[in-house]
Amino acid sequence: MITGNESLLFDPRFMDPQAEPYGLFWCANAEDVQAIQINAVCKALLAPWRELTEWSEFVCQYPYILVAVPPGSTRDEIASELQARFPLPVLIPGKDAFHGCASALELRENYGLSAIDQLVLDAEELPSPGLLNVGTQIDCDGETNTKRTSSGLALLDREIGGFAPGELSVWTGRRGEGKSTLLGQILLDAINQGRRVCAYSGELRAKQFKRVIRQQAAGYLHVTKLEDPWTGKEYYTVCDDVKGPIDCWFDGSLFLTDIRDKVAHDEDTILRLFEGANRRYGCDTFLVDNIMTAQLRGEAEQGYYRAQSAFAGRLADFCKRLGVHVHLVAHPRKTEGKRPLEADDVGGSGDITNRADNVFKVERVPEEKVQELGYSSLLTILKNREFGARGKVKLEFNEPSRRLFQKDGSPAKRYGWEMRKT
Helix, strand or coil, X not given: CCEECCCEEECHHHCCCCCCCCCEEEECCHHHHHHXXXXXXXXXXXXXHHHHHHHHHHHCCCCCEEECCCCCXXXXXXXXXXXXXXXXXXXXXXCCCCCCCCCHHHHHHHHCHHHHHHHHHCCEECCCCCEEEHHHHCCCCCCCCCCCECCCCHHHHHHHCCECCCEEEEEECCCCCCHHHHHHHHHHHHHHCXXXXXXXXXCCCHHHHHHHHHHHHHCHHHEEEEECCCCCCEEEEECHHXXXXXXHHHCCCEEEECCCCXXXXXXXXXXXXXXXXXXXXCCCEEEEECHHHCECCCHHHHCHHHHHHHHHHHHHHHHHHHCCEEEEECCECCCCCCCCXXXXXXXXXCHHHHHCCEEEEEEECCHHHHHHHCCCEEEEEEEECCCCCCCEEEEEEECXXXXXXXXXXXXXXCCHHHHHHC
């Protein structure tokens, strides 16, 4: 009794997410659905794949999707389309699981139901498209509390109690003031506490992102100062003997969305990849750097600032639904004169900060005042929903490590990779 609508076919008598096997068996056709029966579905022959998105809630009842199709172009197409539409692990049977049979129906007829059950046991999970494992998939060397997460800045943590799950933190400040630098360290501190992290960096290529954050992880004791022979520009590079340990430390804990994808900046894509990173890899700390590089839906109808606010709202909902923390970089609009930035200046309106749980401002001290004041940057808490904190943290900058640290403190923090190395 195959039923459904014009796009998805299945037998409702055998559909139960609590019944073993627990996953969803995606078949090539209705005959294979009848052969497998339990939790088996297929796309209707003439239905376009885009219509399957209306079944997202139904499909996501299951922990994974098994493509119950023999190796070949049909299986590859189905797997690709499923990965593009559903934030679930997609599995394919092992290469010998079908014993040369051309369909699931033929497999059952020749080898019995036990062979159908074996499809799950031999299955392999496909890599998630659009996500890069920073530890192993990016090569940049060819080119020169209850679950609260500490920021790594003791004074900031004392004010806000760390970054709580289910919250959105917005970071603002004029361009080049150090927001991305400080957030790189915050990601490293999250990894240091056993968190798994996923970042969207809309302006940096993958190699640039890794080069910067690896330098921050290395620290000033593990970098070498070099000079460009053509320009005389001095810069720092991570010592070869620590690159491997740092990459091992990143492996499986730090992921980056792949902005080479043509839809990588689309807000729907960012959220889909974030949810996939949470479901598949356990990521619970996220970074959107920055909202201005995202392609916002509804911008033409709503206007730029309203579209920004709507995206911030979706991120806030994402945090609360999955119990994760998202850091969002949002540049302020231009302000009159030289008055200090306020929360309402973020994104051009107060809507973004209304949706946020925390709002922080990062600003550089004018160079002529650094020596007088004794610090080079200032972190200000503009909003903290939980405790109402409004403090300031004075910061100094260490160029070799690209680290910001508390005034009168030290940039010599040791991260987990170094502990393993010793």
